[in-house]
Amino acid sequence: MSRNDTTQFGPPRPAPAWLGWGALLFFLFTQVYAVVTSPADAMMGHLQKILYVHVPSAWVTFAAFGVVLVASIHFLWKEDERADLLAAASAEVGAMFCGLTLIQGMLWGRPTWGVWWSWDARLTSTLVLFLIFVGYLALRSFVEDPHRRGQWSAAVGILGAINVPIVWMSVRWWRTLHQIQSDPREVAPVFLRGWLLNVAAFSLIAVWFIWKRYEAARYERAAEHAAQAAALGGNNG
């Protein structure tokens, strides 16, 4: 049994409701703002609007998997169960946004590139990233012992997170169909404002999601410990 199981930390700090509502309202505002204030792009017309969900989704994916990396290393090092639960919450949110990024990209690719999908390095590496974290979540549900589950999933989480810089650099390391990252200087200010505002809004939503999932995971884990203690007959440890 781990030395620092969550029973000794008391209840988690609840995610404040104002953060959730604030993130939602801010997101609605930034979406409307971005769409209303930006003209059609010179090349692709109003299809450019997909930028306002695709790029923020990708950014949130990378950030969430970054949290998985740090929390997983922290768990292996300190054996603090809370880090394992934070990694799990972030992996879940990251996987969801990664899936969204892929779908939005396909919807964008069909009318601009002419194809839904192509096996270039950016698309392939993003799909691999998504599948690794789907695997991560599956692994967690297969392993019964919480401590072993934490160790195994931390290893997978670290391996998965290593893919993030590979996905990011893929458009520069290899020839791809996907264009390279847009430098803010190459994006007209009229598009840039809505873009950055939406990155902020998506980030807030992700923080809310992760916090909420982490809170739930803490209670689940407390119940797990209680059940274990009951099975052992009374006193825990």
Add this chain to the structure above:
Amino acid sequence: MTMKRSKWGALAAVGVLVMAFGWLIYGGLDSNVVYFLTPKELAAKGVEGMDKPVRLGGQVKPGSVVWDEKALDLRFTVTDGTSEIAVHSKGAPPQMFKDGQGVVIEGRYGKDSVFKSTSLMVKHSNEYKAPEKGERPSEMYKSLMKSSGS
């Protein structure tokens, strides 16, 4: 003591996995996965590059596009600035296809030195610009919607 040892063991295992994984990615992908060949590279392969599925990437040479709307027959030249290859494609190209546009074409380079396309993809730039005066992006939008709806 045993706790310490298992911790270091787990970290070492992760370290080994990470290195193996990194080697796979870098060693494997870097040398083998070339998404497309430039006209110069494909031409340099000679007969070896012919009659097998490859991707060809470059720019549409301005003025080279010949489009037969009735037969849905498209001919153009792809260039990388130094070499060029003639391309023959069936079917309507993506709406963003035009002179000077970056393209990636799947198909086979025939013995007749014409690249027969099975799939034509448009590569778009990372720049976003508001339309200049006189440009009509709204019409572009309509035609794009029409083509993607079909």
